Amino acid sequence: MHMVRPHSTARTLAALLLLALAVAVLASLGRWQLHRADERRAILAAIEGGRAQAPLTLTAATPAGQLQAWRPAQAHGRYRDDLTVVLDNRNRDGRPGYWIATPLLLEGSDPATAILVLRGWMPRAAPGQPGAVAPPAPADPQLVTGELAERVPRLFELWHFGGTAVDVLPARLPQADGKPPTVQNLDLTAYAAATGLRLLPAVLEQRAAASPDADVLKQDWPQPSVDFNQNQGYALQWFGFATIAGIAFLVVAWRALRRRRGR
Numbered sequence: 432m433h434m435v436r437p438h439s440t441a442r443t444l445a446a447l448l449l450l451a452l453a454v455a456v457l458a459s460l461g462r463w464q465l466h467r468a469d470e471r472r473a474i475l476a477a478i479e480g481g482r483a484q485a486p487l488t489l490t491a492a493t494p495a496g497q498l499q500a501w502r503p504a505q506a507h508g509r510y511r512d513d514l515t516v517v518l519d520n521r522n523r524d525g526r527p528g529y530w531i532a533t534p535l536l537l538e539g540s541d542p543a544t545a546i547l548v549l550r551g552w553m554p555r556a557a558p559g560q561p562g563a564v565a566p567p568a569p570a571d572p573q574l575v576t577g578e579l580a581e582r583v584p585r586l587f588e589l590w591h592f593g594g595t596a597v598d599v600l601p602a603r604l605p606q607a608d609g610k611p612p613t614v615q616n617l618d619l620t621a622y623a624a625a626t627g628l629r630l631l632p633a634v635l636e637q638r639a640a641a642s643p644d645a646d647v648l649k650q651d652w653p654q655p656s657v658d659f660n661q662n663q664g665y666a667l668q669w670f671g672f673a674t675i676a677g678i679a680f681l682v683v684a685w686r687a688l689r690r691r692r693g694r
Contacts (some may be wrong), residue, residue, distance in 0.1 A: 510568035551648025646655035
């Protein structure tokens with residue numbers, strides 16, 4: 432007479448529970464990848480929509496609603512080089528370096544209004560070499576062209592053990608020693624408070640190859656990943672794994688039911 436192990440029922444129930452959990456987790460991962468694909472598709476649409484807009488000439492009266500990210504724009508004015516900020520830990524092609532940000536006082540604005548310009552990227556000095564010095568902004572009036580961004584792209588903050596940020600924007604700019612501060616992230620509101628400037632709520636990423644900085648600063652700015660097809664492929668894989676786990680669940684349940692009827 433065939434004897435049924437007393438613990439076989441418990442093992443079957445555990446296997447069914449684990450398989451059901453696997454189906455739920457794997458299916459949720461597939462849905463998450465579809466959500467990421469939708470996000471990337473929306474970013475691509477925003478990039479294409481912004482770049483399809485007519486070039487915008489920035490003035491103090493430019494409405495905030497026209498400062499669409501990725502839109503081509505130009506501004507005429509004078510740089511405030513004494514208010515330059517160096518943004519650390521900005522890599523390019525695997526090389527560590529800095530972004531140089533300088534406000535441009537818009538011509539004819541009263542009270543003085545500025546747009547923060549990301550002028551370009553420069554490499555970090557190699558160990559044992561003198562530290563790189565940010566090139567000074569031109570002193571004469573400039574016509575700066577590029578693309579708009581909502582803010583200075585952020586990096587993850589690094590923190591000390593006590594919870595204090597590694598780098599903090601000084602309360603007042605310019606600094607007494609005249610050196611530009613080096614920070615990882617730059618918030619426009621905090622920067623406006625430190626400088627006393629009236630800033631447009633956007634950033635201009637300079638892209639003109641003929642700019643005075645082009646020989647020293649690289650002006651090919653990073654773009655977010657928009658490969659939504661990759662996420663759709665990952666979603667298909669997760670749903671496939673979920674299907675396999677679901678089939679295994681049905682097989683285990685069917686065998687358990689047969690054993691129960693055979694008793």
